[in-house]
Amino acid sequence: MIMGCLEGNCHFVNGNFRARARVQRVHNILEKINIGAGRIRMFNLSAGEGAKFAAYANEFVDQIQELGPSPINVARKKEAKNVPTGEITA
Amino acid sequence: MITGTPKPIEEILQMLEPYDNIVLAGCFGCVTVCRVGGEKEVEVLASTLRLAREASGKKITIKEVCLERQCDPEYIETMRPYVEDYQAVLSIACGAGIQFLAEKFTTTPLLPGINTGFLGVTERQGEWAERCQGCGDCVLHLTGGICPVTRCAKSLFHGPCGGSAKGICEVDKSVPCGWQLIIDRLKALNQMDNYCKLKPYKGWNSSRDGGPRRIVREDMI
Incomplete structure (x- = not known):
């Protein structure tokens, strides 16, 4: 989750637009490698919009939960299960 | 400078399919300036490849390096002590650099991570245009x-x-x-x-x- 200033209000003039372009690039990479493009998202809001921040955070949490575990975690858990523990089973 | 564009990640993953232990080599020359094969791009591509391979259940070990120039032998030689410990080298330098690496390390497969473009100039940030055909x-x-x-x-x-x-x-x-x-x-x-x-x-x-x-x-x- 990446937060930027409102469009047109960036202290660095076009910093938030450039950030959005970079987020889009990561978005594309995640999509191409099947991790899930929805795992990254950029929001724009001002420093005084606390309630909006909370709403965006909740929205993103819902989005991530809907996507389920990342394929990386699934692969890691699968690998951990396959590692021999050394226990002797009769 | 010599310009280039990244190869599609799917194509790179396909090239890397037989390998699980590689060197990813960038170059501080032209490809750093045109933002396609420098130190930062090495880091981004290495992370992308690790994520993709781990998600597919076939992990890959990547040694990240960035040579001063891949078109000069003295910088290439800095890779010699360890290059044979890896199955392949993926280079994101220009075609000249990749070929020079291949000439020097004859027993290690060399793979291109970018498509080399043209001799050009930076017209504005993120935009390059051809000016010379040599x-x-x-x-x-x-x-x-x-x-x-x-x-x-x-x-x-x-x-x-x-x-x-x-x-x-x-x-x-x-x-x-x-x-x-x-x-x-x-x-x-x-x-x-x-x-x-x-x-x-x-x-x-x-x-x-x-x-x-x-x-x-x-x-x-």
Whole structure:
């Protein structure tokens, strides 16, 4: 989750637009490698919009939960299960 | 500088399919400037490949390096102590750098991570454009500093073709007619007499038509 200033209000003039372009690039990479493009998202809001921040955070949490575990975690858990523990089973 | 574009990640993953232990080599030269093969791009590509391979259940070990230049032997030699410990080298330098690595490390497969483009300039951040084709016989002094070989889509030498309309080339509306640029510039320089000079046929033997080229500077050997 990446937060930027409102469009047109960036202290660095076009910093938030450039950030959005970079987020889009990561978005594309995640999509191409099947991790899930929805795992990254950029929001724009001002420093005084606390309630909006909370709403965006909740929205993103819902989005991530809907996507389920990342394929990386699934692969890691699968690998951990396959590692021999050394226990002797009769 | 030599420019390039990243290869699609799917293509790189396919190339890497047989390997699980590689070196990813960037270059601090031209490809760093055009943001396709420098230290930062090495880090981003290495992370991308690790994520992709781990998600597919086939982990990959990647040693990340960035050489000062991949087109000079002394920098390539810094890789020699460890290169044989890896199954392959994925290079995101230009085609010259990749080939030079392959020449030096004959027992290690070399894989290209970028598509090398052209000799160009940075017109603005994130945008590069071709300016030179390295034809080996420069005529810029006669053409107002604008190259007819590169800027004219047909590499014409005696003025615009019939496809030039209102200063735009017929190949693409975003491409200015190279000869219109030349004539405008010659007028501005008050050098239109250059345009009227009949030029002899260009010898293309100094360009690619003469095969792979070599420069030997006796004073430097």
